[in-house]
Amino acid sequence: MKPSPHIDFDRNAREALGNEFLQRALRSAMVRFRELQAPVIAEIPEWQALRAYAHEVKLHTLGRLDRYLQQLEQEVSARGGRVHWARDGGEAATIIARLARGRYVVKSKSMTSEEIHLNEALERAGCEVTEGDLGEYLIQLAGEAPSHIIAPVVHRSKESIAELLSAAAGTPLPAEPEVLTAAARRLLRQRFLRADVGITGVNFAVAETGTIVVVENEGNIRLTTSLPRIHIALMGIEKVIPRVADLAVFLTLLPRAATGQRMSSYVSFITGPRRPGEADGPEEFHLVIMDNGRARIQADAEMRESLACIRCGACLDVCPVFERTGGHAYESEYSGPIGAVITPLYRGLRAAGDLPFASSLCGACGEVCPVKIDLPRLLLELRARVVRERGASWSERIFVRAWTWVMTRPARLGFAARAARMLQRLVRRRLLPLPYPFSRWTVSRDLPVPPARAFRDGWSK
Amino acid sequence: MRAALFVTCLVDQLFPAAGEATMTVLRRLGVSVDVPIAQTCCGQVAFNDGFWDEARPLARRHLDIFEHADAVVAPSGSCAAMVREFYPMLLRDEPALMERAQAVGHRTYELSQFLVDVLGADDAGARFPHRVAYHPACHGLRALGLREQPLRLLGKVRDLEVRRLGGAEECCGFGGMFAVKFESLSSAMLDSKIRAIEGSGADYVTATDASCLMHIGGGLSRRASPIRPIHLAEILAAQ
Numbered sequence: 001m002k003p004s005p006h007i008d009f010d011r012n013a014r015e016a017l018g019n020e021f022l023q024r025a026l027r028s029a030m031v032r033f034r035e036l037q038a039p040v041i042a043e044i045p046e047w048q049a050l051r052a053y054a055h056e057v058k059l060h061t062l063g064r065l066d067r068y069l070q071q072l073e074q075e076v077s078a079r080g081g082r083v084h085w086a087r088d089g090g091e092a093a094t095i096i097a098r099l100a101r102g103r104y105v106v107k108s109k110s111m112t113s114e115e116i117h118l119n120e121a122l123e124r125a126g127c128e129v130t131e132g133d134l135g136e137y138l139i140q141l142a143g144e145a146p147s148h149i150i151a152p153v154v155h156r157s158k159e160s161i162a163e164l165l166s167a168a169a170g171t172p173l174p175a176e177p178e179v180l181t182a183a184a185r186r187l188l189r190q191r192f193l194r195a196d197v198g199i200t201g202v203n204f205a206v207a208e209t210g211t212i213v214v215v216e217n218e219g220n221i222r223l224t225t226s227l228p229r230i231h232i233a234l235m236g237i238e239k240v241i242p243r244v245a246d247l248a249v250f251l252t253l254l255p256r257a258a259t260g261q262r263m264s265s266y267v268s269f270i271t272g273p274r275r276p277g278e279a280d281g282p283e284e285f286h287l288v289i290m291d292n293g294r295a296r297i298q299a300d301a302e303m304r305e306s307l308a309c310i311r312c313g314a315c316l317d318v319c320p321v322f323e324r325t326g327g328h329a330y331e332s333e334y335s336g337p338i339g340a341v342i343t344p345l346y347r348g349l350r351a352a353g354d355l356p357f358a359s360s361l362c363g364a365c366g367e368v369c370p371v372k373i374d375l376p377r378l379l380l381e382l383r384a385r386v387v388r389e390r391g392a393s394w395s396e397r398i399f400v401r402a403w404t405w406v407m408t409r410p411a412r413l414g415f416a417a418r419a420a421r422m423l424q425r426l427v428r429r430r431l432l433p434l435p436y437p438f439s440r441w442t443v444s445r446d447l448p449v450p451p452a453r454a455f456r457d458g459w460s461k
Numbered sequence: 462m463r464a465a466l467f468v469t470c471l472v473d474q475l476f477p478a479a480g481e482a483t484m485t486v487l488r489r490l491g492v493s494v495d496v497p498i499a500q501t502c503c504g505q506v507a508f509n510d511g512f513w514d515e516a517r518p519l520a521r522r523h524l525d526i527f528e529h530a531d532a533v534v535a536p537s538g539s540c541a542a543m544v545r546e547f548y549p550m551l552l553r554d555e556p557a558l559m560e561r562a563q564a565v566g567h568r569t570y571e572l573s574q575f576l577v578d579v580l581g582a583d584d585a586g587a588r589f590p591h592r593v594a595y596h597p598a599c600h601g602l603r604a605l606g607l608r609e610q611p612l613r614l615l616g617k618v619r620d621l622e623v624r625r626l627g628g629a630e631e632c633c634g635f636g637g638m639f640a641v642k643f644e645s646l647s648s649a650m651l652d653s654k655i656r657a658i659e660g661s662g663a664d665y666v667t668a669t670d671a672s673c674l675m676h677i678g679g680g681l682s683r684r685a686s687p688i689r690p691i692h693l694a695e696i697l698a699a700q
Binding site for chain 1: 473476480496498501504507508550600603636637644645646647648649675678680682
């Protein structure tokens with residue numbers, strides 16, 4: 001794997017903050033998501049217990065992945081499906097490209113396929129690929145990456161979407177959502193009818209029955225999995241769950257946390273290809289089970305729970321940082337708090353080590369996560385790893401070491417505090433500049449007025 | 462009841478009035494307060510920034526100093542959460558130390574948490590004739606689960622009018638080193654918070670934490686706003 005380039009999150013954030021349209025669009029979309037989610041979550045009195053249960057199921061399964069994945073393979077095979085194992089994204093893309101070679105493909109929204117840049121691999125194999133999800137289709141037309149796990153095109157205006165669809169339709173379209181959606185539907189319907197191969201992701205793969213479950217709202221996955229002759233589903237190894245009964249919990253949590261729906265409009269349960277006597281469904285069903293770095297995270301006790309993520313996007317919707325940067329600033333398919341955790345794990349601390357620091361540790365993400373991933377803890381763990389393994393900047397090292405040196409002796413603190421107060425007065429009178437990076441405090445904030453004396457100076461009384 | 466005051470380094474050095482006020486409130490409610498003279502900093506600054514090796518000696522010192530107190534009270538949800546929630550994580554490779562941390566952690570409280578949950582007191586006997594917006598500081602709110610306690614205390618302060626703060630539970634953007642490392646993001650978050658505070662019609666903005674108030678206050682001062690930051694302890698001490 002070639003080393004990934006360094007992600008300069010601060011620079012990306014500044015750029016996003018300067019984009020007024022993006023700021024308004026993100027704010028209104030995130031507020032809207034939160035307003036939709038809150039009431040349907042509040043109506044489940046056992047919500048906290050369900051979160052805890054889902055967390056337990058995921059952690060239980062992650063501790064026995066070998067067993068459950070083998071069971072999944074057996075059950076899928078027993079029902080006429082074919083299972084393919086992929087060590088990394090390259091292998092997964094090669095397997096899928098081989099199955100689809102030269103054919104016409106429709107693909108549904110899948111974060112895992114984004115992760116491995118599947119469309120590029122398919123195009124290299126001579127396939128024509130169309131994204132079937134409206135947002136992903138627009139992203140594909142624009143040649144961009146999705147900017148939110150479940151709202152991939154949140155960064156674009158309806159005017160810019162009208163331009164994209166007008167070009168695709170070969171006729172000018174007004175910037176009216178209903179007209180644009182109808183146009184996209186007409187364009188996409190032809191593709192679904194023509195497709196030889198349908199590719200989907202997997203929300204849950206049930207080991208005991210070999211069933212994959214896919215959740216959506218547009219019906220495109222239903223078409224993708226029922227019209228083409230071949231269905232290929234791509235999953236990360238962490239998507240397996242033990243029992244059908246567990247879905248009662250996961251399907252209560254996921255739609256509410258993701259889109260604020262009690263249930264998604266379409267929930268497809270797919271168990272093998274079409275059987276004799278059945279009216280629809282593909283002739284071939286392939287399940288590609290991919291590692292791509294997950295087994296390494298599974299073996300990492302402190303980070304393992306990050307694999308429990310069900311890709312609902314709820315942590316993005318409440319994150320005050322994401323709300324101001326959008327997804328592209330993370331330079332990764334996975335953005336927001338979960339992205340700040342898993343991108344460094346996938347790409348390495350050198351490339352993505354800034355991301356865990358790009359958080360005020362407000363904890364909103366950990367509070368909403370429907371599978372109770374302790375995201376603030378994971379961010380803290382990663383910060384410690386970055387300092388230990390990649391190293392911090394020299395100015396930070398000096399600051400922290402000086403701080404701890406001073407704080408280990410009250411006498412040092414007393415002396416340092418008097419000196420600091422003197423210096424602070426000079427800084428406040430602008431006779432002395434603040435040292436970097438503290439100079440960045442005063443870009444938008446005044447320094448506090450230093451008190452005549454510290455609390456400790458009065459202790460003797 | 463006896464309690465040790467964990468004054469926190471920030472209150473000690475920059476906001477001593479909040480420390481004095483904490484003493485006043487505790488004493489008024491019949492608590493005899495010890496102030497361990499050797500205390501300095503709990504190590505959160507280093508810990509949050511990833512410098513765990515540097516934070517550990519400070520955690521060890523903190524435990525040495527507060528180990529014998531029946532209860533430890535801090536005018537800060539963030540520093541109390543550091544001891545309660547994060548010391549066990551920081552010290553997990555040293556089982557003996559971690560056990561001590563858990564014991565001290567169970568007895569460490571943020572001020573409003575101590576008053577309401579331990580003393581069962583929601584009236585601090587205060588009078589503060591002003592309009593006040595309450596900003597729930599993140600660590601207190603989410604790491605300690607303090608939702609009702611500060612508001613119950615404010616509700617009993619005579620002549621005080623609590624003004625509704627829009628988006629109250631959104632972070633002010635401080636986050637320690639985050640405020641300088643990601644200055645533009647931090648400032649944008651502060652900007653939203655200050656607009657909400659200005660829209661609340663309050664004369665004062667209060668919180669359980671001096672760090673958030675330093676950040677919010679720095680922004681208010683830069684905008685020459687008449688709204689003043691004030692620590693919750695200072696309101697509860699006022700008569």
